[in-house]
Amino acid sequence: DGGITQSPKYLFRKEGQNVTLSCEQNLNHDAMYWYRQDPGQGLRLIYYSQIVNDFQKGDIAEGYSVSREKKESFPLTVTSAQKNPTAFYLCASSIQSQGAGYGYTFGSGTRLTVV
């Protein structure tokens, strides 16, 4: 069953702690993305990667870090520098093309709460 898997579904973070959200896809997509969604809000881009071993900052990258060592995996670390991390985090992937666009496939999300 092809798709994109995020884990865990729920995550609790203590003040000053780093946490890592997992995102794995078996769709053979080159591009992967991380979005943050706050209640009643739209999708804000944190980081994206269009090829292995390369990634770019999105609109709200401060306090977050990523790696892209494998095509299938794009983990997101929420660091202690992110002062308000409570949100719903969505990972997505897509075919990468510089000509025609393609839709994104989204994971089911991780809900992060600071306790």
Next chain:
Amino acid sequence: GENVEQHPSTLSVQEGDSAVIKCTYSDSASNYFPWYKQELGKRPQLIIDIRSNVGEKKDQRIAVTLNKTAKHFSLHITETQPEDSAVYFCAAYSGAGSYQLTFGKGTKLSVIP
């Protein structure tokens, strides 16, 4: 870069009526326009998309229209049902910029039984 504006931010319709959500984009090089539906607590899911060489596309009760000259595109839902209640996002892909989708801020559609 690309900028996508989406209106309205909230929309309430009676069951059986039609709903229309409109988006405008700024980059004339944009060539792909998907629409996503996100139910509460769930992932956004692609419901319909259109490419710039097509003016209209229909899939059962859902249709999308594109006006390249005016740089706007719209989602039309006919014979709305309670299960259509969700947040809808439009997006535009620019083939001459960052090669990624730019999303609108979303429209919360409520279908009243």
